[in-house]
Amino acid sequence: MCDAYGASKVIWFDGVRGQDITDDHVDATSRFLAPGEALVQMPLATDDDAYAEDARQQHRILTGSTTAQGGPMEVTRLQGSDYERIRSGHPDFLA
Secondary structure, three states, X not given: XXXXXXXXXXXXXXXXXXXXXXXXXXXXXXXXXXXOEEEEEEOOOOOOOHHHHHHHHHHHHHHOOEOOOOOEOEEEEEEOOOHHHHHHOOXXXXX
């Protein structure tokens, strides 16, 4: 993967196997803001579905990861809203 994309490091998330065709939509949850800086949209504390746990896992992995140069990742938590889950009418909708 590094050769194909010219990268020197990959941070891997297991995702949510079998829940959708890609096993994860990391772009709906996490963003890289700049080299060494990431943001994760966190679920509500009461959310216990597979996607909520996936977001928590992404946060854990990113905060435990290092940059390609070996420095710590700066990870910002953004509290997600329950608005989309309510409006969609489906409890498993990824906000």
